[in-house]
Amino acid sequence: MNRRNFLKTASVAPAAASVALAAPAAATLTTKIVRLNLQHTWTTTMSSSAYRDTLHTTYTRGGITGHGEGAPIVRYHEDAVSAQKAVESVRDLLLAADPMQFAKIMAEVFQRVPGEWAAKAAIDIALMDWVGKKLGIPLYSYFGLDPKDAPLTTFSIGIDTPEITKQKTLEAADYPVLKVKVGLATDEPTIEAVRSVTKKPLRVDANEGWKDKEEAVRKINWLEKMGVEFIEQPMPAEMLEETRWVRGKVHIPIIADEACQHAADIPKLRECFDGVNVKLDKSGGMLEAYRMLEIAKALGMKTMLGCMISSSVTVTAAAHLSPLVDYSDLDGNLLISNDPFHGVRVEKGKLILPKGPGLGLTAAK
Ligand code: MG
DSSP: OOHHHHHHHHHHHHHHHHHHSOOOOOOEEEEEEEEEEEEEEEEOSSOEEEEEEEEEEEEEETTEEEEEEEOOOGGGTOOHHHHHHHHHTTHHHHHHSOGGGHHHHHHHHHHHSOSOHHHHHHHHHHHHHHHHHHHTSBHHHHTTOOGGGOOBBOEEEOSOOHHHHHHHHHHTTTOSSEEEEOOSTTHHHHHHHHHTTOOSOEEEEOTTOOOOHHHHHHHHHHHHHTTEEEEEOOSOTTOHHHHHHHHTTOSSOEEESTTOOSGGGHHHHTTTOSEEEEOHHHHTSHHHHHHHHHHHHHTTOEEEEOOOSOOHHHHHHHHHHGGGOSEEOOOGGGGBSOOSEEOOEEETTEEEOOOSSBTOOEEOO
């Protein structure tokens, strides 16, 4: 081809290419704050409330819609409005990008948005649901996991009067393992109330409630005698040295929750904790949570998946990773009365993962 003919061909090439490679179908993104009503007023050392607002997202492209959710965490200075603003701030990126490049998209979201981990989770979960649906496989298969390995989940009992604590324990008859919140002045009466009506294994979460290391050891030694399996975050997150000291004086595993938000936190926790509690709302979604679980396992630590109060969107997303973990505490959707979706189910405490593509959610009637 001589130069003149080449230029002629080249000049028509872009038009021909634009016909052959039709522009990808336009994407749409929605964000909505959803108020989830609690069955019982929920009290921990951090807060007490009758409802929780979470941010719900949808990402639609090519006739496929992915659902996402993030439960903002007050401790990290987030609320549903700030989460919504954070998602809106990357709307241009999400609409322009190829969703099959989800890891690249999330890396850019992590770079562009400071904090706002629940917002990041709401984006990540919607993209992963979309990708699973596009590939026609459930997300546990995407991650190469066997749903039969999904562990038992605990059912959580918030802080309350001994009478109501007893009643909540009885209501949790279907759950073989319970998680009890402590960390206030009422720890002993709370545990005694639970123990007065059940012999089930108990896991206890102090939510950073004990500020004194001697007190923490006394409390944990007492909990050991009450048949408690492990203790979560006994002391404030920044008191790593004190927690390491406590760890040397107790006989049950100590699990990091508030001290462990991201993958980069894990190596420094190894000397102070036996394991980590990973939550999608803390980490910023499934991809970072998966990284965290693999790093913790590589460091020989126990792994746990937890959740905030949220709908079946986030809880199901976490449940798809649950075949990886030693312990799961995925009951946030069971504590609300107006869940917009059905997803993961619990049968006698065992997580039953949905087999549909992506998250496998169906709308609640
Ligand atoms: Mg916790």
